[in-house]
Amino acid sequence: MGLIFDLIIGLSLAGVAWRIVRVREHFQAIVLFITFGLLLSLAWTRLKSPDIAIAEAAVGAGLAGVLLMDALGTLSSTRNQPLPGRFLQLFIPCLFLAGLMAYTILFIPADFQGLGPMVSEALPDTHLEYPVTAVLLDFRGYDTWLELGVLLVAVLGVLCVRQAGTIKGSMLPAPAEPVGRWIIKLLLPLMVLIGGYLLWLGAFAPGGAFQAGVVLASGGVMLWQAGHPSLALLHHVWWKILMISGFVFFLILASSSLLYNQQFMTHPEAKMWILGVEYAATLSIAICLISLVLASPARNQGDQRARKTES
Amino acid sequence: MNTFFLGMALFLVLNILAGLWRVLKGPKQADRMVAAQLFGTTGVASLLLLAQALESPFIRNAALLFALLTVMAVLAFVRNTSYGVVEDNNDEHL
Amino acid sequence: MMSIYEILSILFCLIGGFFFLAGTLGLIRFPDTYCRLHALTKADNLGLGFIVIGLIFVSGSVPEVIKLSLIWFLALVGSSSACYFIGNHIHLLSKVRENRNGPDI
Amino acid sequence: MTTLLIYAFTSIILFSIGLFGLVSHPNLIRKIVSLNIMGGGAFLFLISLAYHGRSPDIDPVPQAMVLTGIVVTISATAFALCLTRRIREKTGQCLLEHCPDKPET
Structure with a gap:
């Protein structure tokens, strides 16, 4: 069940991001961005980081939406421009970069410990x-x-x-x-x-x-x-x-x-x-x-x- | 029991995804804003269920903040109208 | 063997899920913006309410119960005022449009 | 382990999509939103690696970095929007000067 949840969150994050980038209307992109923040904070909870879920909730639901809405309101008379035609020229390098980054993930050593043990060792010093x-x-x-x-x-x-x-x-x-x-x-x-x-x-x-x-x-x-x-x-x-x-x-x-x-x-x-x-x-x-x-x-x-x- | 709560959270996420159709479709800006507000509440419920399912009570604070702050985006959206600045770009669809 | 509280909790959560489903269907299927506003606030807040009640049965401590109720209360306040704001927005917008079209015709 | 992989790959996709939006979209507000998506991808990458460790507790150092990052991102966004307003005041549009897709004014 957990894995299905992760998969659906991951897929919808990617889908929403793609739509934000490709949609013509600015307003729709901003509403989708607010939704993106919501989905992201669901992902933080699954990754056991309630701190970041809380920060994301505060920033994504409140300030980011207000900032972008306000900006759009004062700048709204700009027409929704057509998207540029150079799709493939830009898309293929991005895809290549994604491939390179994915390659690095697969080579993380299995016994990787991170800094967690060091932090918990030094924690008593800070009270x-x-x-x-x-x-x-x-x-x-x-x-x-x-x-x-x-x-x-x-x-x-x-x-x-x-x-x-x-x-x-x-x-x-x-x-x-x-x-x-x-x-x-x-x-x-x-x-x-x-x-x-x-x-x-x-x-x-x-x-x-x-x-x-x-x-x-x-x-x-x-x-x-x-x-x-x-x-x-x-x-x-x-x-x-x-x-x-x-x-x-x-x-x-x-x-x-x-x-x-x-x-x-x-x-x-x-x-x-x-x-x-x-x-x-x-x-x-x-x-x-x-x-x-x-x-x-x-x-x-x-x-x-x-x-x-x-x- | 925890699997049940996780399943409910998943169901609510699927609800959000279905509701995205309204955001894509419009036709008015207000419709999209209604959808965003609905997602806020659905997200609160889904965070609460996740807090129960993952046994991590501090996630409830994230739900609390969503419940507290979602209305601010709507306020920002509406303020622009009362200044007479916003124009509905999609009038021709009505 | 599940306790009676767990069964009650599952029951209330399922009812809440049903109302969320109804809200989503309303958002997708209702014909105009005012109707969609309707679907949003009513079904949605009932859904959250039932889920909160369901979680109260398994939450265990009094502070958690208070926090859950506070979350529901905040969602109620937020949704209802957002509903008012958006409704007002549509109304204002239609008035602006009438004023603009009036002299032209 | 699998959760890690799912979110790590999602983060890479998000980063690439954000980068694509940043370079492909002429409008400055959309560039800022794309930049935020890129940031989200980077944060998700850091946290999914923090989740990777063997110990049951999640690594706190990337968490602290991401918390700092979120506040820096929002302040950078606010500043960028302020600059966009200024550009709009000066040129009447939210585009960069050298953009080849600039419509005739």
């Missing part, structure tokens, strides 16, 4: 119970730190492209709708609650800073979508401070170990520091993602047009 969190925030701290840096660079890039000093300029109140407001009232506290729950869970079970950050960001984006003005109340200095807090906190922690004549990025009181970093990282991931979604310079036009139709 964390859950290996994925330990890898993220301790063993591979560099990666997580630089990942926060990537988020910051993306926000900076958006600011450069928009030629603006702050993200907040584009935060327009959306059309006020009774059902929109109602759903905010109901779902927002739950989002904050569930985000906090995932963060707390991260110390000993699947969950953690990434998933919690994405959920909180979804909450912020939903506030914006339903036209709630409260995001604009946060002063832009605070906005910036929160944005860089994860990165800076990580850096302070990492360089403080130099004071004790230890190696860069090692820390004595592991668990407390790690949890502190995790909380700061969650906040900055959330704020950076909100800024990235809100950065939509073409919004002004649409707003004016809406006012005209209303009046």
Whole structure:
């Protein structure tokens, strides 16, 4: 039964991906992409990685759909172009690449152990119970730190492209709708609650800073979508401070170990520091993602047009 | 027992695949969005069944997030209409 | 030998599966968008509800029961408001089209 | 073992399809979606290899890498969409300048 399930998920993933690439309408491609995320998270559960299933659920269902829908909405007057005719020229090299990669899979040694045993050996040193969190925030701290840096660079890039000093300029109140407001009232506290729950869970079970950050960001984006003005109340200095807090906190922690004549990025009181970093990282991931979604310079036009139709 | 739950999850995945026909067919954008919302709920049910079948309760959190967040794509879709920006590209099929 | 809870669980899950099947059939077979909206929200939420009830019988602990009910509640809220939004969208779109066609004719 | 093979081959197919879409489609939004499919394929490849190990627990290192990767992918997507908007503002279309399939404007 399990194998049939895997086969069907695999086949449908490939089929949906093929359709996304080949279909003419952009809107259909985006709806199919949301479905693709759903199927992918079913695959993660079968591969025993609930962490990734949770992250995929948060990103695929929430932010990715919102981003692509918004982009399509502001850019929608482009006609659906015909597909190019150079099908075989491009398809055959891709097929060749796929063949090469498949060839490598067949030659993985059968007694391959992976890094699992090493991680579980070193896990007691971190005082964390859950290996994925330990890898993220301790063993591979560099990666997580630089990942926060990537988020910051993306926000900076958006600011450069928009030629603006702050993200907040584009935060327009959306059309006020009774059902929109109602759903905010109901779902927002739950989002904050569930985000906090995932963060707390991260110390000993699947969950953690990434998933919690994405959920909180979804909450912020939903506030914006339903036209709630409260995001604009946060002063832009605070906005910036929160944005860089994860990165800076990580850096302070990492360089403080130099004071004790230890190696860069090692820390004595592991668990407390790690949890502190995790909380700061969650906040900055959330704020950076909100800024990235809100950065939509073409919004002004649409707003004016809406006012005209209303009046 | 676990095989039964896995079988139910498989059945729901087959439902999603059947529903994809509506996404491909359209004819309106709203139809596709309805299908996406249906997939969201079916996916939640199927994740819950998988959590039971694979005995890994944390998968339920993924189902929780899907239930919480699927409505956001619909909100984004609808916002564009209320701004008067979206045009239905397939009017001629009606 | 299966316990009574397991039998009940299987029964409820099967009923839930039936409603999901009905929802999918409705999505495919109903003639227009408003009807499809109908099929989606009603059959779908009943299906999820029965499956949640079925899983509650085998879930074992109170927090899990609360989480399962919360998931059902969230799906209900999400589906119903999405239904409203999409219905409103179709309505607005048809009004926009009427306004656009009105002066021309 | 077989589960590993199924998902590993699926991931390769996904990666290739994404690459094909990336190079073949002229529209920038579609290129971004294709890039996301490619990313999904790469993540699936890493995780299916993590599942491969002999020990009952799954290897946590690829999992952590994929978690980082998912957040980086979404931020890169957001940035790319922002750039697309800018290109559209400047040129009136979502295409790259050198694209041979550019329609006459």
